[in-house]
Amino acid sequence: MIELKDFSFCYQGSNTSVLDQVNLSIQAGDWLVISGKSGCGKSTLALAIAGFLGKILPGETKGQILLDGINIDEMETYEISKKIYLVQQNPENQFCTLTVKDEIAFGLENRKFPAVEIEDRILSSLTALKAEDLMERRLIELSGGQQQKIAIATALALRPEILILDEPTSSLDKESLHSLLQSLSMLRTENKMGVVIIEHRVPDIRSLNALHFEMHSGRLFPGKVKVLPTYGDKTQQNTKSSPKSPSEILVQVKDLKVELGEYTVLDIDHLELRSGEIISLMGPNGSGKTTFLLSLLGMVNSKSVLREIIGHPTGIRLSRNQLAEIGLAFQNPDHQIFCDTVLDEIYYGPTNYGLEKTESDWIEGLISTFEFNELQKKHPYLLSFGQKGRLNLSSILSYKPHILLLDEVFIGQDLGNVLLILKTIRKYVDEHNSAAIIVNHLPDPVLGYADRLVYLDHGKKILDSDTDTAIKDYQQIFQWKHLEASNA
Amino acid sequence: MLRQAKALQYYPAEDFLQRISPLAKISVLISLSTFLFISQSVLVHLAIFFFSTVLFLFQPISFFKLHGSKVLIITTAFIGLLQLVFISEGNPVLNLYFFEITSKGILQSVSASARFISIILLSYLFVLSTDPGKFVLSLVGIGLPYRLGYTLITALRMIPMVKAEVEKILFAQITRGANYSPIHLKKTTINISRFLKVVLIAIFKRVNQLVISMDGRSFGLYDKRSTLSDIHFQRTDYMIIFLSLALILISIIWR
Numbered sequence: 001m002i003e004l005k006d007f008s009f010c011y012q013g014s015n016t017s018v019l020d021q022v023n024l025s026i027q028a029g030d031w032l033v034i035s036g037k038s039g040c041g042k043s044t045l046a047l048a049i050a051g052f053l054g055k056i057l058p059g060e061t062k063g064q065i066l067l068d069g070i071n072i073d074e075m076e077t078y079e080i081s082k083k084i085y086l087v088q089q090n091p092e093n094q095f096c097t098l099t100v101k102d103e104i105a106f107g108l109e110n111r112k113f114p115a116v117e118i119e120d121r122i123l124s125s126l127t128a129l130k131a132e133d134l135m136e137r138r139l140i141e142l143s144g145g146q147q148q149k150i151a152i153a154t155a156l157a158l159r160p161e162i163l164i165l166d167e168p169t170s171s172l173d174k175e176s177l178h179s180l181l182q183s184l185s186m187l188r189t190e191n192k193m194g195v196v197i198i199e200h201r202v203p204d205i206r207s208l209n210a211l212h213f214e215m216h217s218g219r220l221f222p223g224k225v226k227v228l229p230t231y232g233d234k235t236q237q238n239t240k241s242s243p244k245s246p247s248e249i250l251v252q253v254k255d256l257k258v259e260l261g262e263y264t265v266l267d268i269d270h271l272e273l274r275s276g277e278i279i280s281l282m283g284p285n286g287s288g289k290t291t292f293l294l295s296l297l298g299m300v301n302s303k304s305v306l307r308e309i310i311g312h313p314t315g316i317r318l319s320r321n322q323l324a325e326i327g328l329a330f331q332n333p334d335h336q337i338f339c340d341t342v343l344d345e346i347y348y349g350p351t352n353y354g355l356e357k358t359e360s361d362w363i364e365g366l367i368s369t370f371e372f373n374e375l376q377k378k379h380p381y382l383l384s385f386g387q388k389g390r391l392n393l394s395s396i397l398s399y400k401p402h403i404l405l406l407d408e409v410f411i412g413q414d415l416g417n418v419l420l421i422l423k424t425i426r427k428y429v430d431e432h433n434s435a436a437i438i439v440n441h442l443p444d445p446v447l448g449y450a451d452r453l454v455y456l457d458h459g460k461k462i463l464d465s466d467t468d469t470a471i472k473d474y475q476q477i478f479q480w481k482h483l484e485a486s487n488a
Numbered sequence: 489m490l491r492q493a494k495a496l497q498y499y500p501a502e503d504f505l506q507r508i509s510p511l512a513k514i515s516v517l518i519s520l521s522t523f524l525f526i527s528q529s530v531l532v533h534l535a536i537f538f539f540s541t542v543l544f545l546f547q548p549i550s551f552f553k554l555h556g557s558k559v560l561i562i563t564t565a566f567i568g569l570l571q572l573v574f575i576s577e578g579n580p581v582l583n584l585y586f587f588e589i590t591s592k593g594i595l596q597s598v599s600a601s602a603r604f605i606s607i608i609l610l611s612y613l614f615v616l617s618t619d620p621g622k623f624v625l626s627l628v629g630i631g632l633p634y635r636l637g638y639t640l641i642t643a644l645r646m647i648p649m650v651k652a653e654v655e656k657i658l659f660a661q662i663t664r665g666a667n668y669s670p671i672h673l674k675k676t677t678i679n680i681s682r683f684l685k686v687v688l689i690a691i692f693k694r695v696n697q698l699v700i701s702m703d704g705r706s707f708g709l710y711d712k713r714s715t716l717s718d719i720h721f722q723r724t725d726y727m728i729i730f731l732s733l734a735l736i737l738i739s740i741i742w743r
Contacts, residue, residue: 052700077703086704092649093694094701096642098621105716107705112714119716140648158705299655320665328663334690335653336660338682352665381689395664 001194002026002049002084002162007063008218009044009053014382018044020218021063026162029192035199035223036215037414038386042198043089045215046166049196051080082111085160089167089385089412090332091151095139100126100150103139107158125156128183129176141260144331144408145172145285145441152180156187162194163187167412169199172441176285200414247274250403250435251296251309258288258295258302258459266291266302266459273403278429278436280446280467283456289439290331292456293405297328309403324353327401331408333388334381336395342383343367343376345391349399359400366394369424385412393421397428404429404436410446418442422449447471494553496612497648498619501548505613509725510623511630515732517610519739524603526739530595533602540609549616551609560608568601620644626719634713642698650691657686 002025009019018041026032026049036042047053051072054061065072072080088094097103101122108118126132131149134142142150148168155163163184169177187193197210214223251273258266266288273279281289295302296309309326330336339345346363350356356363367373370390375383380391389412396404404425410418426449429436440446447453453470455463463470500506505513520536527533544551551557571593578592621641628637662668666679 047700050700050704052703056696056699056703078706078709081704081706086700088697088700090697093697095645096638096698096702096707098619098641098645101716102621106702106707109713109715110706110709112710112712114714115716115718118714122716139645154705297659299659323663324665326663328660330656330660332656334693335657335686338661338664338666338686349664352667399665401663 001028001068003064003066004048005064005066007048007065008061009048010060012058012060014059018218019048022048022218022220024049024213024220026194026196028161028194029188030194031188031210032194032196033199033210033212033223034196034215034220035212035414038200038389038412038417039384040215041218042215043166043385044218045220046086046088046164046196046198049162049164050084050086051075051077052086078110081160083161084164085155085158085162086164087151087155087166087168091147092139092144094151094154095147098138098140100134100137100139100142103150104154104157107154111158121157121159122153125153128156128179128186129153130179131176141263143286143288143290145176148172149176149285156183159187159191160193162196164196164198166198167200168197172285200412200418247276247433249273250275251437253296253308256292256295256302258291258300264459266295266456268292268456268459268461271454271461271464273435273437275402275433275435276429277452278426278438278450279452279454280443280450281437281439281454281456282441282443287456288459289456290407291459293328293407293437293439296405297326324399325402327396327399327404327406329389329392329396329404329406329409331411333385333392333412336392337380337388340379341376342372342378342380342391345380346372346394346398349395353399355399359398362400363398366397369420370394386414386417389413390417390421393424397424400432400434402432402434404434404438406436407439408441409438410440410442415445418445422446425449443471494549495555495648496615499549499616500619501617503547503617505543505547505617506619507722508617508728509626509719509721510618511626511719511721512725512728512732513614513618514623515729517614519732519735520610521607522736523739524606526742528599530599530602533599533606537602537606537609540606540613543613544609547613547617551612554612560605564601564605564608567604568597571597571600622717622719625715625717629719635708638702638707646691646694649694650687653690654687657683657690661686 004022004024007019007022008017010017020041022045024032034042034045044053047057048065051065051067053059054073055077061073067075067080067083095103097106104122104125105118108121113121122135123132126135129149129152131146131153134146134150137146139147139150149172152165152168155165168180172180184193184195188195195210212223213220215221249272251271253268253271255270256266256268257264281292283289291300294300309322337345339348346367347356350359350363367376370393372391372394375387380388383391389409393406393409406425409421413421422445425436425438428434438446438450443453447467447470450467453463453465453467454461455470520540524533524536572589573587573593575593575596576588576590578590578595580588581591581594582589624632624637624640627640628634661679661683666682667675668679669676
């Protein structure tokens, strides 16, 4: 069906080939999983298969991509799109309408489907992802995970012959991931749909019985599935710090409430973060995790009885000294790059706070830890998504904040880098008696490094305990074992 | 950064204004605005102000809860005050030490304030009660090319996203110690340019990914496309449009 023959690609203005002599054949009903380190060219390969390289994204191509025997260079993008559909990494940027219903209908309307069939397909695609409750919602109101569901539902509604999913699971909770895998399996059986999954979380999709490839520096190799360490791993339990008491309360909230129209997005009765602590903040998509971080900083419309960071009420202007105590990383690393070189970016915070000389050894250590030695002069925008995420973290840690607020910093990170980030944060928190809240969907590795698990559901805190106790409760409440077993 | 007020945007509800077609609503807005500008009668201005206030009472969002409502009230009062102070024609009504309030000044003051706030209230009513998507579909229904229609929709979609993005970028920069103090002009200028660069790059990236997403869903494949929800006109809508056009005509003749 689609065949890449010695295909190479080099982006305009760059001398390095992102894809290097890739050979790949995908037939109807084939399932492929392509993994690899961040920045190795996986997303570019997805764009190549979907026919966007050299057309919308300029650059130099070598070799051929044939769709049903026809060179895709000779085809219009919309012709290719009838057969191949790509769900990109960042769902929010793909939406071109205002509501969930209109978004899923968009492609079907372009292809002149009758309204009745459009309605049917909207419902079936949302049902497949257990997201029917989102049908009447506006896209702007959805969380990152919910947006990802809608981006995938849009693809499912179009029923392409080959579906490419670029990191589909990065923001999905376990239950949504399970639903996605089930509906993909169904489409494979019923429609002979081929699926290409670009993914870091390979173990989560091992149930697919797919061909696995690994990418290294733009080249494809037969892959081996690595196993993520579990939270029960003895070697990881030792990474947690021994309890220190009494510890200082760094963050506390009481009766924090966020309402969005008729929806209560967040309703937290009480939460504290103490020095030396790492909280793993988890919950299904749309449970209010990001909203919690934003409301903590007074960035969303919220009400609270008490909301303090280091004894200072937030929601009003924080002083420069207080801001220096907060290390904030948002989901999208592109929003936090302000300088023209990697080195300047890491030094940005320390220079602004006048710490560039006193903390130079510490900063050099960070550069080395996150392997930026060879990239110091490179422009941050030329880094891969995962590298940019690690650069964000380095530029935060460089000015030694007291509180780390990290929102989904593992998106775009391969397993090795997930563990590197976790180890670095754990060490930082222990050595500097600081604290961190890490919003994530990765219980396996994160719980091995966190002290507490706070689990949100529908905006409410339904679990808040030390990780050892929480692991047991977490499994019972969310039938973790059941999901694991059905995935395996 | 903290916003307690409600933003000026569409809020879905089941009130009668939301049941009226967007085209009927925009024709009322245009005709009443035209009438307000052309008519010199204070009574007409007050009648339209009364009409728009009553309409506001029948929809779920209170004007006073809207972002910027206080500024609008102050501006309206200021416009009225200017007329009182600077119009000296007409019969004196009250003599103050520095200026004299005249009958014409009072009438002009009421008239100017009523005109200003009426147009604002009517525009707000339109925004609060109209789904932008349906508005564009209505325009497409009367002949606007759908490519142009989607340009409007994507622009509308981008506004809140870019706004939220701008806040995040600014907060990320401030927590990294960026100085925006007017005392440090050089540093502030550098930080503003850095901030704008990130915003621009973010917008360009969005546009690029949006193009991929739209092309990937066969946008532009055919000259016409089907629609999930056709905009149907009720008899009331036709009547409102007819009356609005008649009002515009009357305004022009009356002039």
